Amino acid sequence: AHWGYMTTNGPSTWGKDFPIANGERQSPIDIVTTAAEYDSDVLGSNALSTNYTPESEVKLVNNGHSIMCQITKKGVLTGGPLGKDEYRLEQFHLHWGAEDNRGSEHTVDGKMYASELHLVHWNASKYSSFADAVQKPDGLAVLGIFITPGVACNQFKVISDNCGKLKTSGAEMTVDTTLDPTLLLPSNTSDYWTYLGSLTTPPLFESVTWIVFKEPVEYSKEQLLALRNLVDSDGNHMQDNYRPPAALKQRKVKKTFT
Ligand SMILES: C[C@@H](NC(=O)c1ccc(Cl)c(S(N)(=O)=O)c1)c1ccccc1O
Numbered sequence: 001a002h003w004g005y006m007t008t009n010g011p012s013t014w015g016k017d018f019p020i021a022n023g024e025r026q027s028p029i030d031i032v033t034t035a036a037e038y039d040s041d042v043l044g045s046n047a048l049s050t051n052y053t054p055e056s057e058v059k060l061v062n063n064g065h066s067i068m069c070q071i072t073k074k075g076v077l078t079g080g081p082l083g084k085d086e087y088r089l090e091q092f093h094l095h096w097g098a099e100d101n102r103g104s105e106h107t108v109d110g111k112m113y114a115s116e117l118h119l120v121h122w123n124a125s126k127y128s129s130f131a132d133a134v135q136k137p138d139g140l141a142v143l144g145i146f147i148t149p150g151v152a153c154n155q156f157k158v159i160s161d162n163c164g165k166l167k168t169s170g171a172e173m174t175v176d177t178t179l180d181p182t183l184l185l186p187s188n189t190s191d192y193w194t195y196l197g198s199l200t201t202p203p204l205f206e207s208v209t210w211i212v213f214k215e216p217v218e219y220s221k222e223q224l225l226a227l228r229n230l231v232d233s234d235g236n237h238m239q240d241n242y243r244p245p246a247a248l249k250q251r252k253v254k255k256t257f258t
């Protein structure tokens with residue numbers, strides 16, 4: 001049966017088809033803030049920097065597990081734990097709950113946010129494509145942004161306003177409007193946790209340098225409701241499409257703030 005988030009095919013069953021589910025560097029994790037190590041050279045050497053070109057049209061896909069925006073413009077992430085390597089923005093997507101008290105994949109001292117936005121990048125300094133990079137230990141970098149209910153996020157409107165037209169799995173559409181991924185980031189992009197992990201969805205490859213911002217961004221109740229009305233590949237409401245935290249094992253989480 002296809003993997004998903006239901007009792008019959010959810011995260012606790014993924015190890016059957018994807019044995020790496022019990023690997024040494026799986027994601028997400030619970031971020032224990034007191035155990036994270038301040039690492040000045042992560043901060044010192046060169047600050048994390050994003051240089052995204054705004055999309056001139058927005059390509060949205062209901063991939064049966066999430067709503068995904070495919071990026072066509074050149075967008076570069078570098079610095080911080082990535083050093084000099086340039087990682088190119090490939091897509092972004094989200095994970096969310098059926099209610100506001102759950103939905104994020106990473107947790108902070110056990111606290112779950114209502115949703116989590118993932119901007120997925122691949123190492124264009126070392127590999128030729130996302131597909132080439134996806135299985136390499138330094139192949140991917142993902143920005144994790146916590147979402148909390150509050151005021152509407154204007155830049156996210158192009159996605160939340162079109163969820164109704166992307167109801168079923170496989171639905172795709174191109175919206176003729178601009179979108180600047182920079183405006184999906186929190187205002188403070190200096191304070192983050194970073195650690196070596198994996199894709200949080202099958203095939204769970206251990207190829208991701210995670211960068212999780214401390215500051216959440218706000219989406220309105222209506223924007224969160226729009227996500228919950230999507231339908232997944234089994235015809236159920238796409239809700240609770242988050243993997244719970246995996247074991248930290250022998251890893252250290254670094255932080256850029258004191
Ligand atoms: C659900 C979707 N997964 C991704 O596209 C995905 C890719 C890379 C990363 Cl790094 C992540 S994540 N969540 O770790 O940021 C998620 C998916 C998976 C398999 C087949 C089809 C499909 O659409």
Ligand SMILES: [Zn+2]
Pocket residue numbers: 093094095118200
């Ligand atoms: Zn994700």
